[in-house]
Amino acid sequence: MQNRIVLHFQNGEVVKGSTGDFSPEKPWFHLTKKSSGETIKIDPSRLKGIFFVKCFDGNPTYKERIDVERPGLGRRVMVCFKDGENLFGYTTGVSPGRKGFFLFFSDPENNNEKVFVLTAATDDVLLG
Numbered sequence: 001m002q003n004r005i006v007l008h009f010q011n012g013e014v015v016k017g018s019t020g021d022f023s024p025e026k027p028w029f030h031l032t033k034k035s036s037g038e039t040i041k042i043d044p045s046r047l048k049g050i051f052f053v054k055c056f057d058g059n060p061t062y063k064e065r066i067d068v069e070r071p072g073l074g075r076r077v078m079v080c081f082k083d084g085e086n087l088f089g090y091t092t093g094v095s096p097g098r099k100g101f102f103l104f105f106s107d108p109e110n111n112n113e114k115v116f117v118l119t120a121a122t123d124d125v126l127l128g
Contacts, residue, residue, distance in 0.1 A: 016033070049081075062111065065107040075092075080124040082122065
């Protein structure tokens with residue numbers, strides 16, 4: 001199954017595409033770029049986050065709600081990235097020794113289904 005993803009690199013670059021072989025345990029995965037159809041190998045250590053999206057266009061007028069309760073998605077968290085961006089949502093586990101974790105967004109209307117957050121790109125993860 002191909003997942004639509006948007007890669008956010010630590011240097012600010014953003015690349016849209018699809019992957020069928022991402023796994024948190026693997027040292028790399030393949031991305032087929034939306035813009036060119038080219039398939040490239042991605043090293044996750046250069047990333048800030050891997051956003052799994054419903055569609056690539058999203059909704060530019062959408063305003064995320066962070067006050068929505070989502071029972072069953074784990075603990076409420078705020079992720080503070082080194083670039084100053086903060087994300088709010090839920091996770092089932094953050095472990096200091098792991099390279100990342102999945103964050104599920106509070107608002108089910110969000111275009112992002114989930115994001116794999118790379119721990120090296122964060123300043124802090126606050127559990128709520």
